Amino acid sequence: MSETKKKEIDDRFKKFGTVSYTSVTKVNDFITYLEEGKVMGTRCSDCGLMFFPPRAQCYKCLSSNMEWFEVAGTGKLITYSKLKYAPIGFDNDLPYYIAVLDYGDYKVFGRIAGDLPEEELELGMAMKTMANTLPNGQLNYLFEKA
Amino acid sequence: MSKVGIIGVGQSGFIRGYPGSIRELAFEGFKEAMEDAQISVADIDASIICSAPEYDKQRSPSGVFAEYLGLIPQPTFYLESLCSSTSMGLRMAYSLVKSGLHDVVAVLGFQKMSEISSAESQERMGRGADIQWESPFGTMMPAYYAMFAQAHMEKYGTTLEDLALVRVKSATYGQVNDKALFRKPVAAEMFTDPEHFMSGPVSSPLRVGDCCANADGSSCLIVASEAKAKAFSKKPVWILGLGAASASVNMSGRDQFTGLAVAQQASEQAYKMAGVTPKDIDVAEVHDCFTISEILAYEDLGFAESGEGKDLIRSKETYKEGRIPVNVDGGLLSKGHPIGATGGSQIRTIVLELRGKAGEMQVKDPEIGLVHNIGGVGLYGVVTILGR
Numbered sequence: 001m002s003e004t005k006k007k008e009i010d011d012r013f014k015k016f017g018t019v020s021y022t023s024v025t026k027v028n029d030f031i032t033y034l035e036e037g038k039v040m041g042t043r044c045s046d047c048g049l050m051f052f053p054p055r056a057q058c059y060k061c062l063s064s065n066m067e068w069f070e071v072a073g074t075g076k077l078i079t080y081s082k083l084k085y086a087p088i089g090f091d092n093d094l095p096y097y098i099a100v101l102d103y104g105d106y107k108v109f110g111r112i113a114g115d116l117p118e119e120e121l122e123l124g125m126a127m128k129t130m131a132n133t134l135p136n137g138q139l140n141y142l143f144e145k146a
Numbered sequence: 147m148s149k150v151g152i153i154g155v156g157q158s159g160f161i162r163g164y165p166g167s168i169r170e171l172a173f174e175g176f177k178e179a180m181e182d183a184q185i186s187v188a189d190i191d192a193s194i195i196c197s198a199p200e201y202d203k204q205r206s207p208s209g210v211f212a213e214y215l216g217l218i219p220q221p222t223f224y225l226e227s228l229c230s231s232t233s234m235g236l237r238m239a240y241s242l243v244k245s246g247l248h249d250v251v252a253v254l255g256f257q258k259m260s261e262i263s264s265a266e267s268q269e270r271m272g273r274g275a276d277i278q279w280e281s282p283f284g285t286m287m288p289a290y291y292a293m294f295a296q297a298h299m300e301k302y303g304t305t306l307e308d309l310a311l312v313r314v315k316s317a318t319y320g321q322v323n324d325k326a327l328f329r330k331p332v333a334a335e336m337f338t339d340p341e342h343f344m345s346g347p348v349s350s351p352l353r354v355g356d357c358c359a360n361a362d363g364s365s366c367l368i369v370a371s372e373a374k375a376k377a378f379s380k381k382p383v384w385i386l387g388l389g390a391a392s393a394s395v396n397m398s399g400r401d402q403f404t405g406l407a408v409a410q411q412a413s414e415q416a417y418k419m420a421g422v423t424p425k426d427i428d429v430a431e432v433h434d435c436f437t438i439s440e441i442l443a444y445e446d447l448g449f450a451e452s453g454e455g456k457d458l459i460r461s462k463e464t465y466k467e468g469r470i471p472v473n474v475d476g477g478l479l480s481k482g483h484p485i486g487a488t489g490g491s492q493i494r495t496i497v498l499e500l501r502g503k504a505g506e507m508q509v510k511d512p513e514i515g516l517v518h519n520i521g522g523v524g525l526y527g528v529v530t531i532l533g534r
Contacts, residue, residue, distance in 0.1 A: 079300075081295075096284060098283055100398065
């Protein structure tokens with residue numbers, strides 16, 4: 001009887017966010033970049049289309065040739081909300097913000113850093129996207145004042 | 147061109163904690179629609195069962211319901227587009243009838259949300275968004291719509307008071323709708339009274355009073371070919387226009403936060419198919435899952451110019467006596483929102499209005515009505531135009 005070979009499962013994505021609902025994806029390198037302090041999107045090497053969140057596959061030219069790019073510089077705060085009530089599993093994070101930044105070629109959905117008072121937020125203000133480690137060891141990214 | 151009509155409408159009361167199983171809940175809406183249509187189960191050629199999944203233990207409810215409702219051995223299937231499921235079901239029924247494949251189709255929507263807690267429900271609703279990239283941040287429906295409210299208020303000067311006015315109108319009609327969950331009057335002052343539950347913060351700028359409530363409920367529409375509709379019914383209501391659209395699930399793929407592109411696109415299609423304009427609409431049901439959603443709908447449907455939705459509610463133009471009455475059955479805010487049953491309830495109201503049988507909710511002599519039903523955060527948009 002041959003020994004059953006244990007298959008290594010690349011489930012890095014289970015580290016994304018307070019609670020991750022996905023573990024296996026073709027863009028698992030996103031997590032490794034986050035660990036290195038970088039927030040990355042993908043660009044189709046064939047047609048140049050930029051994706052955030054990153055994708056492994058391009059719907060426009062059906063290519064899987066992707067290269068990573070860093071979400072660098074600043075984006076404009078388009079909108080946000082501060083949650084005072086959370087879905088199950090997120091109670092310990094309260095209160096927290098969700099928001100959208102516009103980088104021109106792409107937009108980024110995420111959280112604003114929790115220590116920023118709501119009075120200091122203004123739609124249109126410049127913010128940057130920073131990799132972040134959560135208290136429970138999980139990884140995400142936060143928007144901070146530029 | 148042959149027409150497709152609606153010959154029967156029904157819904158259960160929308161309540162918290164329906165004391166029965168989902169098949170029994172489904173029966174309630176079905177019974178009312180069948181009695182309304184005055185037909186028997188043998189007259190129905192197929193059934194479409196609509197809901198948002200994940201609230202029930204039962205997998206594939208269509209077969210279970212079809213058996214329970216006496217609709218076997220006719221074909222049955224399940225259709226889902228979150229909160230717009232029944233409107234999408236009506237679209238599918240239209241195509242089945244129009245193609246000649248079937249003559250009479252039952253569209254049944256249901257949801258028993260009380261099976262799970264409110265926080266669990268928010269988590270499931272949140273998973274109607276992008277579970278890979280957004281849900282891990284702790285998203286939920288009120289927070290998403292709050293981002294639209296934030297952007298709309300900033301760009302157009304819509305105020306928290308305007309949002310409260312939408313809820314006040316809703317409650318005006320919720321009180322006279324015996325199917326509604328929330329039957330109490332609401333005053334704008336409740337939103338500024340820190341002691342009142344309506345003013346409680348949920349997700350800025352939205353407060354408890356800005357949000358619709360979970361509910362259990364079912365609704366049913368009986369759709370028929372022109373020949374069958376005329377044979378069965380003295381007053382069929384005709385489907386004049388249909389529109390449907392989809393959008394990026396991830397907010398990073400959206401190009402606007404002051405309106406829902408799916409509603410703009412779906413209504414444009416529906417107006418074109420019906421050969422009418424927003425001015426021709428005599429009564430409308432819009433998807434007011436949140437107060438801001440109703441103001442977005444006014445603009446997306448062309449009842450008001452962009453940014454001027456607030457003026458419609460301030461001037462009471464969307465009350466029963468106004469220029470374009472909207473949600474005169476109390477809407478989702480007062481009726482409650484049993485996801486899969488909501489579209490059918492909206493369509494039922496417009497059918498009753500067009501028949502002149504809406505009781506205390508009746509607007510004066512409407513000829514053309516519109517239903518705006520949204521799934522997710524503007525992920526799916528379905529607009530239906532009905533006429534006498």
